[in-house]
Each structure stands twice: as structure tokens, then as C-alpha cells.
Amino acid sequence: MTKILAVDDSSSMRQMVTFTLKSAGFDVDEASDGQEALQAAKSCKYDVVISDVNMPNMDGITLVKNLRQLPDYKFTPILMLTTESTGDKKSEGKQAGATGWIVKPFNPDQLLTTVKRVMG
Amino acid sequence: MSIDISQFHQVFFEESMEGLDVMEQSLLELDPESVDSESINTIFRAAHSIKGGSATFKFDEVASFTHILETLLDEMRNGDRPVTAQAVDLLLKSVDCLRSMFNLLQNEEPIDDNLYQDIAKQLQAMTEQSGNDVQIQSDNSEQSTIDSSSSELSRDSELNCWSIKFVPEPQILRTGNEPIRMFRELETLGELSVKAKVEKVPGILELEEDACFLSWDLMLQTESSKEIIEEIFEWVLDECTLSIEQISQSVSSSKDEAPTPTIQQMTKPSLDKFEDSRPFKDDESIAVKSDTAQIKSTSTTIVKTEDGQNDKPGKPVNSAASSIRVSINKVDNLINQVGELVITQSMLGQMGETFNESMIDRLKEGLSQLEQNTRELQESVMQIRMLPISFVFSRFPRMMRDLSGRLNKKIELVIKGESTELDKTVMEQIGDPLVHLVRNSADHGIEMPEKRVAVGKPEFGTVTLDAYHEGGNIVIRIEDDGAGINTERIREKALQRGIIHQDAELSKDQINHLIFEPGFSTADVISDVSGRGVGMDVVKKNIISLGGTVDIESEYGVGSSFIIRLPLTLAILDGQLVRVGDQIYIVPLTSIIESMQLKTKDLVSVAGNMEVFKLRDEHIPLVRLYESFNIKADSQNDQTSTVVVVEGGGTKIGLMVDELLSQQQVVIKSLESNFVAIEGISGATILGDGKVALILDVSGMVSRSTRAKSKRGVKAA
Known part of the structure; x- marks a missing residue:
């Protein structure tokens, strides 16, 4: 089963993402910031990582940079959840190694379409 | 698939409220002189999360409001805008405003535009003071909706043939982008043929395993517009050379298709220019501007919301669905x-x-x-x-800031013992009394700066909030180094109002306690902060209803302290079991002063209708429990009876019982929810042998006894 890691400091967003993905039949783990996510990613191989950008402790951009350093996550699709659809944040994310982004606000269907787009 | 996202609303509300608390706290700590970038970041993050969530959960008012807020904060975060005291004030007001909006949403009530338009307008005005471009740049929600709607608009039903040349840069795979997935995506749009070009693939020695040396020519027959095709390559635009060219049009009557050349070359665009090369840039800024204009025009017609209305700390009315976080x-x-x-x-x-x-x-x-x-x-x-009492204490820094501003006083608030834990129910109910007492200290306690300096005190008055555990209780102290209570004036006032008799001999403590009497106020000038004489009696009543007590320590000219003692929890009580006949009652241990054998010689009947007994120098009303509950006691002989002296609401009474049994902790079961509320009984519990025992409510017993006796008239003892 496809394993997805959902990272967001806002629990309502995280719950919505998790619930949506779970009901589409994915296996989902949650993390509330970059640090937690990095720990989780080290102990388990995820097929897709979906992360918020603005988070305490470690933000999404730093998380992506760190993930790309790990051999297991060299090619793993990593999606950024962002309200900042301006070039700045997007390209910052891209430079860090993010695969793509989902612009907030999004609805569950948009989320699923985007996730399916990056899956093997 | 459709998912009902309303199930996440409650979580969203709770976390947004927490976010607002965080914002408020950080704003209060913000020093305009030296701005700590981390606190600005924290504030920004909170606003940002609320915005993202509210847009997702379709709370448009909140989303558009926080959007302006976020813009302002983003500028501050980037150092483009100075953090002024004025801005902090406005941000604090916005926090209040958002709180009321969430309260309304939580109760599923509509949000009145007037509630937020005024502040939205002020925020807007502030963002317009400088750097207009920022506003457009960070206008995200609008942009994304425009993106999708515009692509939908230009979708037409003609079948077109597109030639796509896709030359990715070698490192494209390292961001997890896989060309084959994009082609798969393209295939969903129509008929696709793919031709891979291998001319750039180097010899085996130079071949890198994680680099992409292939490029592709694709032909796509689709009804979809160019934008939809571009969207598929959206994530890799900066890592490839892409051209999408229309080569034929099956039906040539497309009116939406612009006559301009359709080739869009994106040869290694520099990252900062990336945005400029996107289509619809012009439309976006126009749309955003008109949006702003709309906010402005509506806000000119609105009625100004009254200031005081927004100052009330939001309190959720809907407590039914409340939850707690547990570590x-x-x-x-x-x-x-x-x-x-x-x-x-x-x-x-x-x-x-x-x-x-x-x-x-x-x-x-x-x-x-x-x-x-x-x-x-x-x-x-x-x-x-x-929960740690900081949940209640955290609202005070803000309150004190507002208060000292309004009263023109200089007050420093010191908070201690924030991590002291207290039962959630007690916490919820102690908030208002505390607010009142703190307000009281600031208003009546602390003197004006000039007056303080004149009597040799520091210009800044200090109000200290402290919480700590003592025995089985939690103690909350509200201390000020202000004027102290003028005992003489309290006495005069009490005489004036007929609360006490001319010849009543009262100790200093007793006189000070008079301020808790209904309708008592000594403030010379009634301010809008306090002094209307409503409240102190309510404060005391609320504290007592929580099973607590409130004391005053005050020295005239030096300062006052209010000491609140509360039980740690409302669910369990230390009780003294007493027996009357075959019934067992529980008297809260905290209200018992002493127990003793009754002597007939001490029993007196004063004024005919009140049975009292003499305890040392005091005369204390006697309540015969067997009479109150209409049951048969072992002996109604006063000789063998035991009297438990209890104090409730400042008055002592003696409860006549047959026997004192053990002391134990009892779990309180509500009588009200299982039966009906009865005056004098606060609840029931189940004893070790399975019997139900009633828990006496001492203050209820006191008022019940005084009323009953005065009604009944003379009755022989």
C-alpha cells in the first residue's frame, strides 16, 4: 500500500489531509512539524510526502532540503501545501527539491488528483 | 469522491482560538524598539494558518480578513514595514475581532459585516501606506481561484492538435518529477503520441544514473486548452525548455483563443522572473485591485463598531463540544x-x-x-x-495593557506560578471573578503616577498574580502595592447604606469583607472600568459556588491582596460523614470549624424565633438536621447530641447530628442532573456499602435556616 507522510502544524489541515487520503485507501502517517517529519521519514520509507511550508521548529523548505539528503528520498515525490502561490515560495521550494505544490485552499478532490499525479 | 470537511470545523475552531491566543501573547511581548524576528514569525504563522484553514473550510469572511492581516505581517516579517505601537494596537484589535468571528461561527451564527469591516478597513489603510505591490504579490487565494476559473473559462470543446517539445534539464529527476507521470497525465486529456529523443544521451562512461538526458516530442489531440496542458508542466517550468504549439484546429471558430503567437518559450527563466512569464498576470492584478476596491467601497458605508464591544475577551458559548488536550x-x-x-x-x-x-x-x-x-x-x-492556570492568566497582560492606557496609570503586571494546575471546570468559572479582581486592583488599588511619586512609591504600580498549591487547595493571590483599603471609609459607607448597625463592633477583617456585600462601592468616581458596585458580591458568590473562599489582606497606604482558595477539583470532596437517625450525610470538611458536645446550659432561645447556642463568646444558630430533613433521630435529647459548627457565606451555624463517623474522600454525583436541585444539598455520593448519602451544601443550609426560622415564628426548643 502507498505510504504517505502528511506534515502540517495545523491539526485541522492535517486531519483533513489524512482523512481524505485514508478514505482513498492510502496509508497515512502524520507529523506536526519538519523535525517530527524528518524523524518519521528516517524510520520508515514513505512513497509520498506532503508538507506545509510555514511550521515551527523546522519549516517545510528545510524539511525538503533535509529529505533530499537521505538516499531513500532522492526521487520521492514531495508536495508542498502552500498558500503562497507567488513565485518566491514556489521556486524556493523547487530549489530545495520539492516536486510540486498544492495551493491552499484546496478541496479533498484536488488533493487526491494532485497526489495521484505524482504516484508511481 | 466527496468528503464532508465540516467534520474538521471544530478542530479548526479550537486550533484557531489557540492561534489567536498565541498571536495576542506574542503581540504583547513585542517591543517596537527591538523587534524579535522569531515572535513576528510566530504571529505570522498563526495568522497564516488561520487564513489557510478558513479558506479551505470556506469561512470566507475570516479568510479575507486574515488575508489583509497576513499581508501586513508578511511585510513586518520581511522587514519592509516597521513595527509601530499603532500597528500592534491594530493587530490586537484584529485578534479580538477574529475571536468574535470564531465565536459566531462556532455557534453557527452569521457574521455581521459590521463586525470586521471597520478594522479590515484600518488594516487595509495601513497596508496601503507603503508597498502596494506587496499586497498584490501575496494575494494568493484570489490568484489560485482565478487560475482555475480562467482555465475553466477558456476551456472549449474544439479538438485541437498540439505539438509539445519537452527538453528537461538533467537534474529534473532529483526533485521527484518523473516525465513519464506527466505523460500519463497528458494522456488523460486526449490522444497522445510520444517520441523520445536520445541524441543527448552521453557515452556509458559519462552516464549519470540520476540524470535525465532524454528529451521528448509529443503530439496531443485534445479538447483541453493550452493552460490545462501547461498546468501539467507547471512544476518543472524552471527545469526544462518547453514549447507548446498548436498545429491545427479541427474547427476554427474558437473565439477564446487569442490570435497572438501561442508559442511560449521558457528557456531557463531566472527564478525571480518566473512569475512574470506566467499567463494571466495582468488579469490577476486587475482582479485583485477590483477586489480591494470592493472592500473599500463597502467599508465606507458601514456603521462604526463601538470600541468597547471588541474589547470583551471572547468566551465560547458553545461549551458542549469542548475538549481538552492531554500530554x-x-x-x-x-x-x-x-x-x-x-x-x-x-x-x-x-x-x-x-x-x-x-x-x-x-x-x-x-x-x-x-x-x-x-x-x-x-x-x-x-x-x-x-490544566495549567496560565490558561486564565494569559488574558491579563493584554487586559492590563488596555486598562493602564484607559486609566492613565502606570502598572506593571507580574505573573507567577503559571504552571500551577487546576481543574478545567474550576478554571472556566474562575476567569470572570479574577478579571474583576484584577480590574479592581488596577482601578481602585493602584494610584495615579503623580500621587504615587508624592507618597514616595515608585511611579509604576505593581499588580502581582500568583498561584500555588497549599494543602488540597489552590491559592490565587491578586496583590497590588496601591492605596490599600481605607477601613474607616468602608465602615462609613456600610453605615450609610444600612449594611451594618451603628453600634456593631467589627474587626478590621470583618469591615474589609463588607466590600463583598451586594451594592457596595467606595469608588469616588464611577469609571467605566469598575466602581458601579456590581461585581464584588458576584465575585464572592462565584467563588463560593466553586467551593472556595476569598480573603482580603490590606494595609492602608501600602497595598491589598485578595486571596482566593479553591478546591483542586469539583469531582471529589473531602467529607465528614455524620449520622442522623439511620441516614448518613456528608459535610464538606473545609466548611467545618469545630465539633462539640452540646450542653443544655449553652442553649438559649433569643428573640423567640431563633434557637441559638453559646460557643465561647458567640451565639450560633442551631439547626436540627432531623427537623430539616424530617427524619427520626436516635434521640432528640439535646444532651447526647453532637453539634458540628460550620461556616458558610460568612455565617456560622451549628448542625445537630447523632454521631460523627469517619472522614473520607467522596465522589460527587450531581443531584440536579439525576433528580432535582434542592437547597441545602449540593449533591450525593455512593458510600462503600452501596448506600446513597447526601452532601450538605453549607451556605444553602445557612440561608435555608435563617429563612425557615423567621417564617416559622416562635417554637419551643
Whole structure:
């Protein structure tokens, strides 16, 4: 089963993402910031990582940079959840190694379409 | 698939409220002189999360409001805008405003535009003061909706043929982008043919395993527009050379298709220009501008919201769905203890199977272990309901800031013991009384700066809030170094109002306590902060209804302290079991002053209708419980009876009982929810033998007795 890691400091967003993905039949783990996510990613191989950008402790951009350093996550699709659809944040994310982004606000269907787009 | 996202609303509300608290706290700590970038970041993050969530959950008012807020904060975060005191004020107002909006949403009430338009307008005005471009740049929600709507608009039903040349840069795979997935995506749009070009693939020695040397020519026959095709390549635009060219049009009547050349070359666009090369840039800024204009035009017609209305700290009305957060430690601890309990239980169970007398010692040991397990478990469960008092204290820095501004006083608030834990129910109910007392200290206690300097005190007055555990109680102290209570004036005022008699001999403490009497106020000038004489009696009533007490320590000219003592929890009570006839009643231990054998010679009947007994120098009304509850006592002979002297609401009464039994902790069951509320009874509990015992409410008993006696008239003792 496809394993997805959902990272967001806002629990309502995280719950919505998790619930949506779970009901589409994915296996989902949650993390509330970059640090937690990095720990989780080290102990388990995820097929897709979906992360918020603005988070305490470690933000999404730093998380992506760190993930790309790990051999297991060299090619793993990593999606950024962002309200900042301006070039700045997007390209910052891209430079860090993010695969793509989902612009907030999004609805569950948009989320699923985007996730399916990056899956093997 | 459709998912009902309303199930996440409650979580969103709770986390947004927390976010607002964080914002408020950080704003208060913000020093315009030296701005700490981390606190600005924290504030920004909170606003940002609320915005993202509210847009997702379709709370458009909140989303558009926080959007302006976020813009402002983003500029501050980037250092493009100075953090002024004025801005902090406005941000604080916005926090209040958002709080009221969430309260309305939570109760599923509509949000009145007037509630937020005024502040939105002020925020907007502030963002317009400088750097207009920022506003457009960070205008995200609008942009994305425009993106999708515009692509939908230009979708037409003609079948077009597109030639796509896709030359990715070698490192494209390293961001997790896989061309084959994009082609798969393209295939969903129509008929696709793919031709891979291998001319750039180097010799085997230079071949890098994670680099992409291929490029592709694709032909796509689709009804979809160019934008839709571009969207598929959206994530890799900066890592490839892409051209999408229309080569034929099956039906040439497309009116939406612009006559301009359709080739869009994106050869290694520099990252900062990336945005400029996107289509619809012009439309976006126009749309955003018109949006702003709309906000402006509506806000000119609105009625100004009254300031005071927004100053009230938001309090959720809908408490039915409230939840608490429990630290993992507490839960782990609990699980541990349940484990222990299970071990003890199985040990006892095993013993029961083959029990003989020789095992009696082991049985006792097991039972005492069980008792310990149960007690620990009980304590841990109680712990779950315990929250640090900072939940209540956190609102005071803000309040003090506003108050000192309004009163023109200089006040410093010191908060201690924030981590002291208190039952959640108690916490919810102690908030308002505390607000009142703190307000009182600031208004009546602390003097004006000039006056302070004149009497040799520091210009800044200090109000200290402290919380700590003492015995089974939590103590909250509100201390100020202000003027103190003028006992003489209180006495005069009380005489004036007829609260006390001219010849009443009262101690200083008793006089000070008079400020808790209904309708008592000594403030010379009634300000809008306090001094209307409503409140102190309510404060005391609320504290008493929580099973607590409030005391005053004051020295004229030096300062006053209000000391609130509260039980740690409302669910368990230390009780004295007393027997009357065949009934057992529970008297809260905290209200008992002493117990004694009644002597007939001490019993007097004063004024005919009040039976009292003499305890040292005092005369105390006697309540015969068997009379109150209409039951048969062992003996109605005063000689053999025991009197329990209790104090409630400042008055002492003696409860006449047959026998004092043990003291124990009892679990309180509500009588009101299971039966009906009865004056003088605060609840019931189940005793060890399964019997139900009523818990006496001492202040209820006091008022009941005074009323009953005065109605009844003369009755022989």
C-alpha cells in the first residue's frame, strides 16, 4: 500500500489531509512539524510526502532540503501545501527539491488528483 | 469522491482560538524598539494558518480578513514595514475581532459585516501606506481561484492538435518529477503520441544514473486548452525548455483563443522572473485591485463598531463540544497504572481460586496494593482534567495593557506560578471573578503616577498574580502595592447604606469583607472600568459556588491582596460523614470549624424565633438536621447530641447530628442532573456499602435556616 507522510502544524489541515487520503485507501502517517517529519521519514520509507511550508521548529523548505539528503528520498515525490502561490515560495521550494505544490485552499478532490499525479 | 470537511470545523475552531491566543501573547511581548524576528514569525504563522484553514473550510469572511492581516505581517516579517505601537494596537484589535468571528461561527451564527469591516478597513489603510505591490504579490487565494476559473473559462470543446517539445534539464529527476507521470497525465486529456529523443544521451562512461538526458516530442489531440496542458508542466517550468504549439484546429471558430503567437518559450527563466512569464498576470492584478476596491467601497458605508464591544475577551458559548488536550506523559502514566491494577487484580483472582486461611496476610497485602493502585489511578485521572492556570492568566497582560492606557496609570503586571494546575471546570468559572479582581486592583488599588511619586512609591504600580498549591487547595493571590483599603471609609459607607448597625463592633477583617456585600462601592468616581458596585458580591458568590473562599489582606497606604482558595477539583470532596437517625450525610470538611458536645446550659432561645447556642463568646444558630430533613433521630435529647459548627457565606451555624463517623474522600454525583436541585444539598455520593448519602451544601443550609426560622415564628426548643 502507498505510504504517505502528511506534515502540517495545523491539526485541522492535517486531519483533513489524512482523512481524505485514508478514505482513498492510502496509508497515512502524520507529523506536526519538519523535525517530527524528518524523524518519521528516517524510520520508515514513505512513497509520498506532503508538507506545509510555514511550521515551527523546522519549516517545510528545510524539511525538503533535509529529505533530499537521505538516499531513500532522492526521487520521492514531495508536495508542498502552500498558500503562497507567488513565485518566491514556489521556486524556493523547487530549489530545495520539492516536486510540486498544492495551493491552499484546496478541496479533498484536488488533493487526491494532485497526489495521484505524482504516484508511481 | 466527496468528503464532508465540516467534520474538521471544530478542530479548526479550537486550533484557531489557540492561534489567536498565541498571536495576542506574542503581540504583547513585542517591543517596537527591538523587534524579535522569531515572535513576528510566530504571529505570522498563526495568522497564516488561520487564513489557510478558513479558506479551505470556506469561512470566507475570516479568510479575507486574515488575508489583509497576513499581508501586513508578511511585510513586518520581511522587514519592509516597521513595527509601530499603532500597528500592534491594530493587530490586537484584529485578534479580538477574529475571536468574535470564531465565536459566531462556532455557534453557527452569521457574521455581521459590521463586525470586521471597520478594522479590515484600518488594516487595509495601513497596508496601503507603503508597498502596494506587496499586497498584490501575496494575494494568493484570489490568484489560485482565478487560475482555475480562467482555465475553466477558456476551456472549449474544439479538438485541437498540439505539438509539445519537452527538453528537461538533467537534474529534473532529483526533485521527484518523473516525465513519464506527466505523460500519463497528458494522456488523460486526449490522444497522445510520444517520441523520445536520445541524441543527448552521453557515452556509458559519462552516464549519470540520476540524470535525465532524454528529451521528448509529443503530439496531443485534445479538447483541453493550452493552460490545462501547461498546468501539467507547471512544476518543472524552471527545469526544462518547453514549447507548446498548436498545429491545427479541427474547427476554427474558437473565439477564446487569442490570435497572438501561442508559442511560449521558457528557456531557463531566472527564478525571480518566473512569475512574470506566467499567463494571466495582468488579469490577476486587475482582479485583485477590483477586489480591494470592493472592500473599500463597502467599508465606507458601514456603521462604526463601538470600541468597547471588541474589547470583551471572547468566551465560547458553545461549551458542549469542548475538549481538552492531554500530554502524552499523563496518558502513558495512566496506562501504566491500569497495567498495575490488572496485575493486582489477577493476583487477587488467583488467590481467590485456592484460598485458605493461611493466605490471609497475603490477601491483606493484595488489598492494600489494590487500594494504592486505585488511589494512584484516581489521582492520574484527575490529572487529566488539570490544566495549567496560565490558561486564565494569559488574558491579563493584554487586559492590563488596555486598562493602564484607559486609566492613565502606570502598572506593571507580574505573573507567577503559571504552571500551577487546576481543574478545567474550576478554571472556566474562575476567569470572570479574577478579571474583576484584577480590574479592581488596577482601578481602585493602584494610584495615579503623580500621587504615587508624592507618597514616595515608585511611579509604576505593581499588580502581582500568583498561584500555588497549599494543602488540597489552590491559592490565587491578586496583590497590588496601591492605596490599600481605607477601613474607616468602608465602615462609613456600610453605615450609610444600612449594611451594618451603628453600634456593631467589627474587626478590621470583618469591615474589609463588607466590600463583598451586594451594592457596595467606595469608588469616588464611577469609571467605566469598575466602581458601579456590581461585581464584588458576584465575585464572592462565584467563588463560593466553586467551593472556595476569598480573603482580603490590606494595609492602608501600602497595598491589598485578595486571596482566593479553591478546591483542586469539583469531582471529589473531602467529607465528614455524620449520622442522623439511620441516614448518613456528608459535610464538606473545609466548611467545618469545630465539633462539640452540646450542653443544655449553652442553649438559649433569643428573640423567640431563633434557637441559638453559646460557643465561647458567640451565639450560633442551631439547626436540627432531623427537623430539616424530617427524619427520626436516635434521640432528640439535646444532651447526647453532637453539634458540628460550620461556616458558610460568612455565617456560622451549628448542625445537630447523632454521631460523627469517619472522614473520607467522596465522589460527587450531581443531584440536579439525576433528580432535582434542592437547597441545602449540593449533591450525593455512593458510600462503600452501596448506600446513597447526601452532601450538605453549607451556605444553602445557612440561608435555608435563617429563612425557615423567621417564617416559622416562635417554637419551643
